[in-house]
Amino acid sequence: MYLKKNIKNMFLQPKRFILSFIFIAFSVSLSAQKYPVYNFETFTPMLGKQSDTTYVINFWATWCRPCVKEMPAFNNLQQEYKDNKIKIILVSLDFGNDLQSKIERFAQIHKIKSTIIILDDPDSNSWIDKVDSNWSGAIPATLIYNKNKRKFYEQSFTYEDLKSTVNQFIIK
Amino acid sequence: MKKIVFINLFILALFSQALGQGYVVGDKAENFKLKNVDGEYISLYNYTPAEKGAIVIFTCNHCPYAIAYEDRIIETDQKFRSKGYPVIAINPNDPELVPEDSFEKMQVRAREKSFPYPYLLDKTQEVYKMYGAKRTPHVYLLNKENGDFMVSYIGTIDDNYKDASAVEKQYLDDAVTALLNGDKPNPDFTKAIGCTIKDKNYKK
Numbered sequence: 001m002y003l004k005k006n007i008k009n010m011f012l013q014p015k016r017f018i019l020s021f022i023f024i025a026f027s028v029s030l031s032a033q034k035y036p037v038y039n040f041e042t043f044t045p046m047l048g049k050q051s052d053t054t055y056v057i058n059f060w061a062t063w064c065r066p067c068v069k070e071m072p073a074f075n076n077l078q079q080e081y082k083d084n085k086i087k088i089i090l091v092s093l094d095f096g097n098d099l100q101s102k103i104e105r106f107a108q109i110h111k112i113k114s115t116i117i118i119l120d121d122p123d124s125n126s127w128i129d130k131v132d133s134n135w136s137g138a139i140p141a142t143l144i145y146n147k148n149k150r151k152f153y154e155q156s157f158t159y160e161d162l163k164s165t166v167n168q169f170i171i172k
Numbered sequence: 173m174k175k176i177v178f179i180n181l182f183i184l185a186l187f188s189q190a191l192g193q194g195y196v197v198g199d200k201a202e203n204f205k206l207k208n209v210d211g212e213y214i215s216l217y218n219y220t221p222a223e224k225g226a227i228v229i230f231t232c233n234h235c236p237y238a239i240a241y242e243d244r245i246i247e248t249d250q251k252f253r254s255k256g257y258p259v260i261a262i263n264p265n266d267p268e269l270v271p272e273d274s275f276e277k278m279q280v281r282a283r284e285k286s287f288p289y290p291y292l293l294d295k296t297q298e299v300y301k302m303y304g305a306k307r308t309p310h311v312y313l314l315n316k317e318n319g320d321f322m323v324s325y326i327g328t329i330d331d332n333y334k335d336a337s338a339v340e341k342q343y344l345d346d347a348v349t350a351l352l353n354g355d356k357p358n359p360d361f362t363k364a365i366g367c368t369i370k371d372k373n374y375k376k
Contacts (some may be wrong), residue, residue: 059365065235065270066368093365095236095334123331125343125362136306137328138368154376 034100039120040127051055053085054146054169059139061094062106064154067140073159078114084170088114177290194304197360201314201321204299209282214290224256227314228306232263233281235270235367238308240333249289252348257288264300266371307366316353327362
């Protein structure tokens, strides 16, 4: 009965209908997730691209101190290598409430320009070895690869270390 | 031929010790003696509740994964202590690097949560290296065989750190239950995402 009345109103008051439509569309776009959320299956293609581009995939979380400490190194890399074939993907393993806003705040404070995605797949025993069999599961950890070379680093990077490591990969 | 294999195994064992790889399943766990939050020292081989074995868990105050598992560690201790497999929690972190993991803060946390198990500080950070722990939390399930504590399971507690109610595989619980039934844990090795152990000598 109520619905019927509403539909009737819709045609009687087209202006109101359009306004409410805009409002709904606006709120949908607001609630859209800024950082895409993956499970390991949907994330897997990012680990095996066969191209000239060197992928630097860093596993981190906002609360992980050594991860936060090495963020400037990835920022510098993004800045200094922007003309090279390089793609940095920061894979957040954060969990808990307000994930999107927590990461957004973090990205603003640390002025992060690289791509951030969220990997939400709590059965980590099932996928850690698929990233690299030498990975114990501790973060930070970084996978660097391109079509010719692939190496996994369970460690923190200074910018100097990161730069000299990435230089061994870059395909000109 | 057999001799060569044996010598190779021996060399391999020496190397893995030298490289600091720590224990693998089947190794004998050496004794440790560390200070508990109540001020008393606890040593593995003299710990009376460890009648059949022990559940040694490297964990800490500050790590979100460790915090997420606190209640489950308490439950594990409550379930298995009386059956001869008590939990012994060890904080491997250097408090100079993480002030929340200081001995005093450990005492506070143990009081707040009424930990039913000992919570020890690995002050010289030698014990976690001996075990080869890489992250918090990191579990080493030990089974007492002829007076020796043998490493029987290494890994994580279960398959869902963020939601205890969504757990499907209770790795640690299953492993202890297997030992209680006279079986070998299967799997006896699992991995999980965790916080690095905070050590000034950690590779940078």
